[in-house]
Amino acid sequence: MSNKNKPRIAIYAGTFDPITLGHLDVVRRGLKLFDQLVIGIAENPKKCPMFDLDTRLAMVNESLCDEKNIKTVAFKGLLVDLAHEHGAIALLRGLRAASDFEYEFQMASMNRHLDNNIESVFVMAREDYTFVSSSFIREISSMGGDVSSLVPTPVLQRLKA
Numbered sequence: 316m317s318n319k320n321k322p323r324i325a326i327y328a329g330t331f332d333p334i335t336l337g338h339l340d341v342v343r344r345g346l347k348l349f350d351q352l353v354i355g356i357a358e359n360p361k362k363c364p365m366f367d368l369d370t371r372l373a374m375v376n377e378s379l380c381d382e383k384n385i386k387t388v389a390f391k392g393l394l395v396d397l398a399h400e401h402g403a404i405a406l407l408r409g410l411r412a413a414s415d416f417e418y419e420f421q422m423a424s425m426n427r428h429l430d431n432n433i434e435s436v437f438v439m440a441r442e443d444y445t446f447v448s449s450s451f452i453r454e455i456s457s458m459g460g461d462v463s464s465l466v467p468t469p470v471l472q473r474l475k476a
């Protein structure tokens with residue numbers, strides 16, 4: 316198959332503890348640019364996630380059940396290795412604010428150092444989600460605050476449980 320006919324696949328990775336509407340906005344923007352997105356749910360034990368890996372995977376799957384051209388996988392190890400495994404040409408990232416830039420720049424540079432053929436591609440998050448992060452969601456929800464406009468229903472159900 317020539318490169319022209321090959322599906323253009325990107326990886327969108329994160330801990331997704333839990334997935335938020337901000338993440339889903341990035342996924343939908345990514346689907347306009349790529350033929351397929353592989354959502355990589357990082358095991359990330361050093362972040363001591365609130366939801367175990369299976370639950371995070373289930374929340375992502377349920378939140379994206381209407382979307383075609385998406386594959387969800389749990390992973391540990393390097394992002395570039397995940398990209399190789401799935402034949403991806405790009406790493407999709409969302410930028411919420413200027414404060415994200417420095418970390419993203421460092422990560423993109425490191426990933427480029429590891430594999431110069433894989434591009435990091437950034438999309439800007441929707442304005443109403445620029446302040447959303449998974450840790451805020453966990454904190455606010457654990458203190459009884461309302462996060463219903465910031466997370467998909469499968470996440471809200473689990474946070475309430």
Ligand code: COA
Nearest residue numbers: 328329330337338357392393394409422425447448449450
């Ligand atoms: N909407 C809402 N929240 C967003 C967001 C968006 N558009 N973009 C980022 N966030 C939040 C995340 O929820 C996360 O919040 P939290 O810290 O409160 O949990 C925070 O911003 C950081 O997100 P992210 O940079 O995606 O970190 P992550 O921990 O979720 O995932 C990996 C980081 C998995 C991509 C990274 O650790 C990785 O690549 N690991 C593999 C190992 C590797 O290859 N290392 C070398 C890379 S240089």
